[in-house]
Amino acid sequence: MSKPLPLLTSTTPVERADAARNREALLHAANELIEGCSVEGVTMDAVAARAGVGKGTVFRRFGSREGLMASLLDHRETVWQAAVISGPPPLGPGAPPLDRLLSFGESRMLLHLEQAALIEAAGRTWGDNEAVRGFLNLHVRVLLAELGVEGDLTYLATALLAPLAVPVLRQQLHSGMTQEQMHAGWAELVRRVVGPAPA
Template sequence: MSGGTGPTERADAARNRRHLITTAREMLTELGPDQLTMDALAERSGLGKGTVFRRFGTRAGIFQALLDDGERAFQEQVLAGPPPLGPGAPAPDRLIAYGQARIHFLADYYEIARSALDGRQPIPAGSQTPMSQTHIRVLLAQIDLGPADLDLLAIQLTAALDGPLLLYLSATDLGRAAPQLARGWADLVRRVCRP
């Protein structure tokens, strides 16, 4: 998800974006990812093909927008939701909750993330998430880990969450393995955070 402030979106463009995202989610639920195309989205939304192409650029762009939308909601929970995922819990508990929530997020968004590939990317879109690395780094800094290289440790923990889950497991495997992966994440964090 890109941060910062860009040009203000026109009201009609914002309305079209929300409508397209809602329509794309409905189509994905009803028809699956293979049937969600630029033409089908334009037809189902009642908007012109030009509007859809300007908004997303490619079919992969539709899925990237859906992934970004989900990431935005996930980040709101991390930054302002209830503890332990949100603020207010001890850092080790938040780190465990973050990883477990992230695993479940990736399981839920697996097909969307895979479909966000545009053919030029060697790995699934969303598998390199600066927010994960930054959040993990901030939480690690709140834990007494001695002389650990917190930047490197944050990179390694982020890699344990994102890339392998999307690269090596099928949607079915990930769905079945999510609870086991969540338990494994909790074990990993407890071992890393031992005094």
């Protein structure tokens, strides 16, 4: 049985309690704006007004609009990773490794499709998040190892993760593929990498 993976989102240092509360209030305000209109409607001015603080406070806390978007994603990523590590199966522990891997792909695909606008708004601030990429790659490698896959597991995991990236998913949607077709295609790729089940 594999060891639980640690949560990996960013390298932000531990905050003081009051700073953490202020940060949560600003993120809550930004989330409310997204739910009420769209990602495009989330400006630093709008977040400041919603949270009842000055715009300078928002800039000091997040640095830029991209930093704010990345912080929103970081929070959501933490929730998603927790489901992978300790949530119910098949995404979480307790299911056979192939079921977990297929569930992982479907869940990650849906997450990226739901958050595509937010991911794009975060730009390189989120795209360069090596901690998240490391978590995803490690999780897939662990499952591939449990399935008895041989070879360069880091490279194979990278190849399996590539179709789940937002630009690839958007291109597939624009070409007329449905989400069901996209997941079926990814599942077929997984089965080709894993190979036939032992007799």
